[in-house]
Amino acid sequence: MHIHLLDQYHTGRSPVHRLDARVKLLLTLAFILVASLTPAGAWPAYLGLALLALGVTLAAGLPPLLVQRRALVALPFALAALTVLFTTEGRPLFTLSLGAWHLTASEPGLIRFLSILLKSWLAIQAAILLAATTPFPTLVVAMRALHFPRLLVAIIAFMGRYLFVLADEALRLHRAREARSAVIGPGSGGSIAWRARVTGGMVGNLFLRSVERSERIYNAMLARGYRGELRTLSPPRLRPADGVLGLLFVTLLALIALLGW
Amino acid sequence: MIPILADALLAPARMHIPDGFLSTPVYLAAWVLALIALGVALRRTQETLGERQVPLMGVLAAFIFAAQMLNFPVAGGTSGHLIGSALAAILMGPWAAMLIMTSVVAVQALIFQDGGLLVLGANILNMAVIAAIVSYGTYQLVRRLAGDRPWGTFAGGFIAAWLSVVVAAIATALELGFSGTSALEVAVPAMAGVHLLIGIGEGLITVGALGFIRATRPDLLSAEPMGAGTGGRWWVAGLGLALLVVLLAPLASSFPDGLERVAEDYGFIEAARNAPYRIIPDYLFPGVSNEALATILAGLVGTLIVFAVTLGVVRGSTRADRRPPTADGRPQTAD
Numbered sequence: 126m127h128i129h130l131l132d133q134y135h136t137g138r139s140p141v142h143r144l145d146a147r148v149k150l151l152l153t154l155a156f157i158l159v160a161s162l163t164p165a166g167a168w169p170a171y172l173g174l175a176l177l178a179l180g181v182t183l184a185a186g187l188p189p190l191l192v193q194r195r196a197l198v199a200l201p202f203a204l205a206a207l208t209v210l211f212t213t214e215g216r217p218l219f220t221l222s223l224g225a226w227h228l229t230a231s232e233p234g235l236i237r238f239l240s241i242l243l244k245s246w247l248a249i250q251a252a253i254l255l256a257a258t259t260p261f262p263t264l265v266v267a268m269r270a271l272h273f274p275r276l277l278v279a280i281i282a283f284m285g286r287y288l289f290v291l292a293d294e295a296l297r298l299h300r301a302r303e304a305r306s307a308v309i310g311p312g313s314g315g316s317i318a319w320r321a322r323v324t325g326g327m328v329g330n331l332f333l334r335s336v337e338r339s340e341r342i343y344n345a346m347l348a349r350g351y352r353g354e355l356r357t358l359s360p361p362r363l364r365p366a367d368g369v370l371g372l373l374f375v376t377l378l379a380l381i382a383l384l385g386w
Numbered sequence: 387m388i389p390i391l392a393d394a395l396l397a398p399a400r401m402h403i404p405d406g407f408l409s410t411p412v413y414l415a416a417w418v419l420a421l422i423a424l425g426v427a428l429r430r431t432q433e434t435l436g437e438r439q440v441p442l443m444g445v446l447a448a449f450i451f452a453a454q455m456l457n458f459p460v461a462g463g464t465s466g467h468l469i470g471s472a473l474a475a476i477l478m479g480p481w482a483a484m485l486i487m488t489s490v491v492a493v494q495a496l497i498f499q500d501g502g503l504l505v506l507g508a509n510i511l512n513m514a515v516i517a518a519i520v521s522y523g524t525y526q527l528v529r530r531l532a533g534d535r536p537w538g539t540f541a542g543g544f545i546a547a548w549l550s551v552v553v554a555a556i557a558t559a560l561e562l563g564f565s566g567t568s569a570l571e572v573a574v575p576a577m578a579g580v581h582l583l584i585g586i587g588e589g590l591i592t593v594g595a596l597g598f599i600r601a602t603r604p605d606l607l608s609a610e611p612m613g614a615g616t617g618g619r620w621w622v623a624g625l626g627l628a629l630l631v632v633l634l635a636p637l638a639s640s641f642p643d644g645l646e647r648v649a650e651d652y653g654f655i656e657a658a659r660n661a662p663y664r665i666i667p668d669y670l671f672p673g674v675s676n677e678a679l680a681t682i683l684a685g686l687v688g689t690l691i692v693f694a695v696t697l698g699v700v701r702g703s704t705r706a707d708r709r710p711p712t713a714d715g716r717p718q719t720a721d
Binding site (some may be wrong): 153154157158160161162195196198199202205206208209211212215236237240241243244245246247248249252253255256261264274276277279280281282283284286287288290291292294295296298299314317318320321322323324325327328329330332333335336338339340342343346353355381 | 406407432442443451455460481486488489493496550572587594598603709
């Protein structure tokens with residue numbers, strides 16, 4: 126099962142891949158912060174951020190189209206921002222008539238709407254670059270080194286490790302249901318409540334399997350000397366290159382931020 | 387397989403706010419609230435759970451993620467899905483559920499870009515904190531009303547799951563509204579309306595899962611949820627929080643002229659100017675009265691801090707006392 130869409134890029138040897146995960150995580154957040162603070166309509170700044178993201182994509186050896194297309198995942202959420210078109214005061218652009226309602230879109234409204242979409246598109250590109258160039262265990266070590274709460278990081282580490290195992294179990298359950306259901310379509314396969322109950326049974330089944338699996342895991346860990354503390358590799362030392370690349374990126378971000386103000 | 391996956395990965399995205407959709411004061415306030423709740427949750431679980439629970443909670447976080455992929459067809463190509471906050475809260479207790487759902491939301495943002503990183507605090511607040519408190523409180527209340535008869539588990543599970551989805555959706559709409567991304571008077575009814583229906587699917591799946599678990603491993607359901615303690619006051623917290631969110635919605639959206647006007651009338655703006663939020667350049671979104679919103683959010687933060695502290699103190703003083711809840715459902719006195 127391949128829901129780990131980005132894992133195939135983890136093996137790269139580019140400077141972006143080799144950059145320390147702590148630095149990468151912080152730079153990703155800094156990039157998103159600058160994108161989020163850039164005022165609406167500061168097109169040069171948005172262009173700068175897009176070029177920066179593109180540059181990192183190319184440096185990492187990732188296909189730019191893949192990154193930019195995958196960054197559209199949040200597009201359905203744009204619906205939530207649609208109202209700013211009509212509620213922002215300013216020079217009217219066009220009017221939509223829906224029955225008794227007349228909605229007038231304003232120019233500032235359009236600018237704000239587009240800016241929100243651009244911000245989210247840019248932010249997701251940064252998140253994709255982080256996920257595509259950093260294996261999850263490395264990210265966990267980085268979170269631990271950055272003093273995220275110990276228990277939470279431990280849970281996240283376990284979750285990352287068993288995510289695909291349980292996703293596979295879920296897909297097996299799903300396939301078993303498909304194999305036993307001649308047609309699932311309108312008017313077949315019982316009422317909606319019945320279908321929901323079947324799905325609920327699958328979820329309950331998955332829960333029991335998960336609990337039992339966690340018991341086996343716990344026993345296996347005890348057998349290997351687990352005493353209630355998860356030991357991770359100590360994070361690698363920061364190299365001079367990490368500092369140089371980090372500073373370079375921050376400088377570029379600061380210049381772009383200046384463009385926006 | 388790919389369509390299932392795409393469907394499963396995209397469908398819950400309706401509630402995962404992406405980066406760029408929330409203004410700085412709003413996501414900072416959400417982070418503050420989420421971190422307070424998580425801090426309490428971490429302390430409570432570390433006190434009550436043993437080392438054994440780390441693998442259990444990690445695997446259950448993966449379980450919630452996988453369970454979100456299971457769906458059932460409803461009509462017109464849409465399908466019913468699980469978010470899972472209520473199921474986690476019912477099975478594991480509210481504190482553990484907060485940590486589990488936080489891990490789920492964090493991993494979805496980190497690996498799958500489902501929901502933003504900077505606005506992660508808001509997504510944690512909605513789906514992990516608010517949903518867990520509301521659903522556990524509701525579940526507990528209904529079970530008490532049913533006097534621990536079997537239907538209490540199922541009715542409680544359904545109502546808890548449904549209400550948690552609706553309240554979390556309204557909270558999402560409020561955050562979008564306060565950010566000036568959506569008009570509150572549109573976003574709140576739209577999100578609430580859609581999730582009144584989505585919540586039914588959540589409720590039905592939750593009931594199905596509880597039925598299956600009850601039939602095969604009733605011990606997992608009858609056991610006291612880990613970390614829930616004597617559990618006397620959760621229904622108060624759950625219903626109180628649900629009411630707060632639901633009441634805030636019409637209150638906030640009944641001022642179409644913007645909250646700035648109201649804030650001026652009540653002198654909030656002056657207070658807001660001295661608020662720590664002023665260090666955030668709030669002129670970034672012209673036309674949005676961020677000062678006023680920041681004040682309201684600050685009030686909310688304050689309320690919840692007081693609430694969290696009270697809860698911690700009250701619960702801390704009763705921890706030694708592990709009697710079952712009194713029969714009339716009244717919380718045991720703290721002193």
